Amino acid sequence: MSTTLPLDTHDVVVIGAGLAGLNASLDLVAAGLRVATLEAEADVGGRVRTTVTDGYRLDHGFQLYNPAYPAGKSAFDYSTLQLRPFTRGAFVSLPNSDWLLADPRNVPTSALRAARAPVGSLTSKTRFAWYATQCARLTPAKLAARTDCSAREALESAGVGARFIDSFVRPFLSGVFLEADLATSRRFLDLVLRSFVRGTPSVPATGMAALPRQLATRLPSATLFTDTRVNSIGGGTGSLRLQTNRGEITTRSVIVAVDPTSVPELIPGFTSPAMNGVTTWYHSVEGSPQDFRHGRPALVIDGARRGPLVNSVAISAAAPSYAPRGKVLISSSALGCHTTANSDAAALAHAGQLHARSTSDWGLVGKFVIPNALPRKPSPLTLRQDVRLGDGRYVAGDHQDTPSIQGALVSGRRAAAAVIADLR
Numbered sequence: 001m002s003t004t005l006p007l008d009t010h011d012v013v014v015i016g017a018g019l020a021g022l023n024a025s026l027d028l029v030a031a032g033l034r035v036a037t038l039e040a041e042a043d044v045g046g047r048v049r050t051t052v053t054d055g056y057r058l059d060h061g062f063q064l065y066n067p068a069y070p071a072g073k074s075a076f077d078y079s080t081l082q083l084r085p086f087t088r089g090a091f092v093s094l095p096n097s098d099w100l101l102a103d104p105r106n107v108p109t110s111a112l113r114a115a116r117a118p119v120g121s122l123t124s125k126t127r128f129a130w131y132a133t134q135c136a137r138l139t140p141a142k143l144a145a146r147t148d149c150s151a152r153e154a155l156e157s158a159g160v161g162a163r164f165i166d167s168f169v170r171p172f173l174s175g176v177f178l179e180a181d182l183a184t185s186r187r188f189l190d191l192v193l194r195s196f197v198r199g200t201p202s203v204p205a206t207g208m209a210a211l212p213r214q215l216a217t218r219l220p221s222a223t224l225f226t227d228t229r230v231n232s233i234g235g236g237t238g239s240l241r242l243q244t245n246r247g248e249i250t251t252r253s254v255i256v257a258v259d260p261t262s263v264p265e266l267i268p269g270f271t272s273p274a275m276n277g278v279t280t281w282y283h284s285v286e287g288s289p290q291d292f293r294h295g296r297p298a299l300v301i302d303g304a305r306r307g308p309l310v311n312s313v314a315i316s317a318a319a320p321s322y323a324p325r326g327k328v329l330i331s332s333s334a335l336g337c338h339t340t341a342n343s344d345a346a347a348l349a350h351a352g353q354l355h356a357r358s359t360s361d362w363g364l365v366g367k368f369v370i371p372n373a374l375p376r377k378p379s380p381l382t383l384r385q386d387v388r389l390g391d392g393r394y395v396a397g398d399h400q401d402t403p404s405i406q407g408a409l410v411s412g413r414r415a416a417a418a419v420i421a422d423l424r
Helices: 017-030 070-075 110-116 122-135 141-142 151-157 161-179 187-197 210-217 262-267 341-355 405-423
Strands: 008-013 035-036 049-055 057-058 083-085 089-094 097-102 202-204 230-236 240-244 246-254 275-286 298-301 309-314 329-334 363-375 388-390 394-395
Touching: 008 151, 008 240, 008 262, 017 210, 017 341, 017 405, 035 057, 035 246, 049 363, 057 275, 070 405, 083 298, 083 388, 089 110, 089 161, 097 110, 097 240, 110 122, 110 210, 122 161, 122 187, 141 187, 161 298, 161 309, 230 246, 230 262, 246 405, 275 341, 275 388, 309 341, 329 341, 341 363, 341 388, 394 405
Parallel strands: 008 035, 008 246, 089 298, 246 394
Antiparallel strands: 049 057, 083 202, 089 097, 230 240, 240 246, 275 329, 275 363, 298 309, 309 329, 388 394
């Protein structure tokens, strides 16, 4: 990363070094353009960050990466990331029992027990499995061409019963969509299910921040500038002037790849999407991951809605590097912003219920309240919104595609392609 901001004219300035901005910058550099990537924070990543404290790796909000993402396969070097997989599926916690509902290809022994799980009829389970399998067989273009509706309406139309939806599907997908009612577009639902069938959700061994940092290392050091905040964009096509905290920089084009709620500050008139929030607590306890679900790295969800959490997991069971030796790191998340001591106590109590353990020896090692964690995408959903804003201005981010790492990467590439085409 460079420390001296060049004041000469660039072909493109990318504002924001999250996944979308970094992926756009890489394509622009590869096209031979003069590029500057400006990031307001001290490090790259945007909403994908990891804090290391006392030997624990704490991602900012519980996040997973699916190696089946098409854009990710071309963007990342998986061998360097050392992806640590989770179980495909989840434990459903009920008042008197726990049931593992998992992909039988991943956990062959789970099929018979899952069939007996008191979370809905066998017919509903079979129809849900069929629906997900069909999503995996279709191309994204064909999935996007389906008539849109809410995720819940799509599942009900496929014959999935209300009991199974409310006991398993809704609590499981609430942690993906960050909303409780399955109001998210079925187009995004279908793409999510497609990725779940085709890949195994994972985390990099060194934390989710490894994803943007890997992209950043591929950029020429003289093109990436951190601690550089853009305050305004003036001028027009071919001669834009960016006022920053480190001086003025001129450019022919600009890609705004900042948090969606901040885009209107730089592009007046831009309409930001509504956002969903999440709160994630990290607790530590002495012991081994084997003490939690026999070491199986699977999410635990509540099939009876007994508390605020949408999921909890012993994350160091999947990635031992997330916790010091002799410690277990538990990640627990709830929808929305929970800021009080009472909410902390409620989350801890609920986590104890989900894991069927006393929490008297659990210690809080981190908490992240993220009000703008994910763009809200109800039906009807336009999967690929126009990245051209006119007058030399472009926009990138998962809010322009799907609210996911895949969507962020794709939007960055689309914005870069638009700039390259227009400049030529």
